[in-house]
Amino acid sequence: MTVATPPAPPGTDRRRPPPRPRRRGDLGAAVLFLVPATIGFVVFYLVPAVRGAWFSLTDYAVLAPGSFVGLENYRRLAADPQFWNAMGVTAYYVVINIVVQTLLAIALAVLLQRMTRSILVRGIALLPYFVANVVVALVWYFMLDYQIGVVNVLLGYVGVDAQAFFGDPALAIPTIALINVWRHLGYTALLLFAGLQTISPQVYEAAAIDGASAWRQFRSITLPLLRPVLALVLVVTVTGSFQVFDTVAVTTGGGPVDATRVVYLYIYDLAFAQLDFGYASAISVVLFVVLLVVAIVQLRLLRANESDNA
Amino acid sequence: MSTTTPRTLAEPAPPEAPEHRPPRRRPPVRWQRVLGWAALVVILLITLFPFYWMLRTAFSDNRALAAQADNLLPADFTLDAFRRVFGLTTLEESLAQGGAGGRIDFWLYLRNSVVVATSITVGQVFFSAMAAFAFARLHWRGRDTVFAVFLSALMVPGIFTAIPNFVLMKELGLLNTFPALVLPTFFMTPFAVFFVRQFLLGVPRELEEAAMLDGAGHARVFLRIMLPMASAPITTLAVLTYIAAWNEYFWPLLVGQSEDVRVLTVALGIFRSQTPQGSPDWSGLMAATLVAALPIVLLFVALGKRIVSSIGFTGIK
Numbered sequence: 001m002t003v004a005t006p007p008a009p010p011g012t013d014r015r016r017p018p019p020r021p022r023r024r025g026d027l028g029a030a031v032l033f034l035v036p037a038t039i040g041f042v043v044f045y046l047v048p049a050v051r052g053a054w055f056s057l058t059d060y061a062v063l064a065p066g067s068f069v070g071l072e073n074y075r076r077l078a079a080d081p082q083f084w085n086a087m088g089v090t091a092y093y094v095v096i097n098i099v100v101q102t103l104l105a106i107a108l109a110v111l112l113q114r115m116t117r118s119i120l121v122r123g124i125a126l127l128p129y130f131v132a133n134v135v136v137a138l139v140w141y142f143m144l145d146y147q148i149g150v151v152n153v154l155l156g157y158v159g160v161d162a163q164a165f166f167g168d169p170a171l172a173i174p175t176i177a178l179i180n181v182w183r184h185l186g187y188t189a190l191l192l193f194a195g196l197q198t199i200s201p202q203v204y205e206a207a208a209i210d211g212a213s214a215w216r217q218f219r220s221i222t223l224p225l226l227r228p229v230l231a232l233v234l235v236v237t238v239t240g241s242f243q244v245f246d247t248v249a250v251t252t253g254g255g256p257v258d259a260t261r262v263v264y265l266y267i268y269d270l271a272f273a274q275l276d277f278g279y280a281s282a283i284s285v286v287l288f289v290v291l292l293v294v295a296i297v298q299l300r301l302l303r304a305n306e307s308d309n310a
Numbered sequence: 311m312s313t314t315t316p317r318t319l320a321e322p323a324p325p326e327a328p329e330h331r332p333p334r335r336r337p338p339v340r341w342q343r344v345l346g347w348a349a350l351v352v353i354l355l356i357t358l359f360p361f362y363w364m365l366r367t368a369f370s371d372n373r374a375l376a377a378q379a380d381n382l383l384p385a386d387f388t389l390d391a392f393r394r395v396f397g398l399t400t401l402e403e404s405l406a407q408g409g410a411g412g413r414i415d416f417w418l419y420l421r422n423s424v425v426v427a428t429s430i431t432v433g434q435v436f437f438s439a440m441a442a443f444a445f446a447r448l449h450w451r452g453r454d455t456v457f458a459v460f461l462s463a464l465m466v467p468g469i470f471t472a473i474p475n476f477v478l479m480k481e482l483g484l485l486n487t488f489p490a491l492v493l494p495t496f497f498m499t500p501f502a503v504f505f506v507r508q509f510l511l512g513v514p515r516e517l518e519e520a521a522m523l524d525g526a527g528h529a530r531v532f533l534r535i536m537l538p539m540a541s542a543p544i545t546t547l548a549v550l551t552y553i554a555a556w557n558e559y560f561w562p563l564l565v566g567q568s569e570d571v572r573v574l575t576v577a578l579g580i581f582r583s584q585t586p587q588g589s590p591d592w593s594g595l596m597a598a599t600l601v602a603a604l605p606i607v608l609l610f611v612a613l614g615k616r617i618v619s620s621i622g623f624t625g626i627k
Contacts (some may be wrong), residue, residue: 025449025451026450026528029528030450037440040496043478052473082380119619127607131557134557142596143360149335150379166436243468245559268469271473277473287469
């Protein structure tokens with residue numbers, strides 16, 4: 001998901017237009033203007049969501065019409081070691097990806113703010129985010145190749161043995177997590193950078209006059225004031241991170257021995273390789289619920305800290 | 311997400327109070343800046359290096375790569391990789407060059423990506439702008455509720471709706487056609503509606519009223535006033551939409567495997583899986599990724615400034 005701000009319109013900063021003097025509403029015009037978007041919303045979001053929930057209660061398999069099986073799919077997944085493996089692998093990925101990415105992004109955002117106003121520097125940092133996951137995955141797949149990957153060549157120079165980054169079950173998930181850190185770092189940093197811009201320079205000046213060190217200013221000013229933005233950034237990045245698929249699909253394809261079979265990939269295999277649509281839908285319902293709960297918990301934490309920025 | 315006034319980044323620093331401080335206070339510790347720049351340069355190098363490596367390998371001879379794995383320049387410079395990727399070599403030539411030998415034609419996939427991304431962008435941006443107009447400038451009961459319902463789709467993970475949408479495309483007999491690739495994001499995305507609405511909320515009332523007094527209807531206000539005024543954010547949105555559509559892998563993988571509608575991302579995945587385990591066609595693969603990445607990189611270079619300034623949250627609380 002992209003988060004971006006349209007530039008402020010010229011002339012005014014009014015939040016919404018005042019009520020119009022006329023009595024008559026614009027319902028008729030509104031309906032006309034909303035026809036295409038509503039078609040798109042109903043046909044490709046609303047109905048599929050309801051249908052997906054329904055599939056999860058059936059043994060639908062595309063070729064044969066499914067029949068209602070109640071909560072059977074959910075019972076099955078609770079006892080499915082593959083499902084729990086997929087959830088575990090995904091959680092492991094999310095933790096590495098989010099922790100490393102967030103720490104680096106905070107550091108980069110602060111660096112950008114202190115060092116330079118250059119659009120070029122920010123543009124370079126942002127560049128990887130706009131290249132397809134598949135492209136990023138393949139370039140790193142080559143660079144990390146066991147035989148001729150340039151990273152292993154460099155490791156050889158400093159006396160480290162070549163690593164099978166994608167072939168070693170212990171390394172595969174961290175490797176994929178770090179590749180996606182590379183892709184998202186600049187974007188995440190720029191979101192935080194935008195948050196930093198809202199902190200008044202006077203606060204820093206006052207702290208500097210009081211003799212606060214740079215580290216002290218970061219701990220006592222930057223972090224607390226950035227926390228609401230940070231929480232929103234985390235909601236967006238965590239939600240996206242749980243849905244990792246492209247990178248895994250074109251590099252390891254789930255291997256070695258299911259070490260990278262993330263939940264998205266598991267659902268994909270169930271649905272489109274085994275045509276088990278009912279069961280696949282049940283797992284995607286669970287994923288949806290997990291994402292909602294994680295987002296709500298994160299937003300709660302944000303709300304609790306809102307007074308920081310009051 | 312809420313509706314605080316959007317703000318641009320890169321605002322100039324507020325003018326400083328001149329009196330109380332010595333002019334041009336030097337940064338107290340210079341080595342901190344040196345360290346900071348060093349860190350920044352390292353990050354930028356790590357960011358740019360993979361792009362360079364893709365370029366360098368694409369112009370390399372595949373058979374020479376192994377012996378020159380640490381050569382910073384192309385290994386035995388050649389355009390053969392591009393010839394293979396664009397299907398300009400015979401099978402024998404391709405195999406002799408260390409290629410995979412599978413049938414590939416990246417011109418075709420490039421064309422398909424252009425068709426799909428362009429169609430999605432045109433439809434999605436225009437229809438989302440129409441919806442945004444209804445949500446931002448028209449007054450009707452239930453408006454904010456309907457908008458909230460639209461926005462709620464942001465939370466739904468793609469795969470949850472992808473399965474039923476796939477079934478729908480199958481039922482309609484649209485699998486492996488352009489409509490299947492385009493339709494789900496052709497009419498709206500919650501983000502696009504949100505993005506345009508955010509801008510339209512702040513357009514001054516007076517313009518609209520003047521036009522209305524002159525007898526213009528809503529359609530005319532939308533086309534003649536709102537769209538031109540919103541041309542900057544709409545361009546930004548169009549670029550973001552185009553890039554997202556171009557980079558999409560999951561949905562095209564589900565409904566667009568056949569060659570005449572295969573887009574670049576899907577073609578890359580297939581190319582990668584065709585490549586033999588022992589001696590992959592690395593230079594061909596990197597040439598193919600370059601073909602997929604280059605248009606977006608160029609677009610980014612051309613319009614990057616606008617995109618960079620648009621990244622940021624739209625107000626919090």
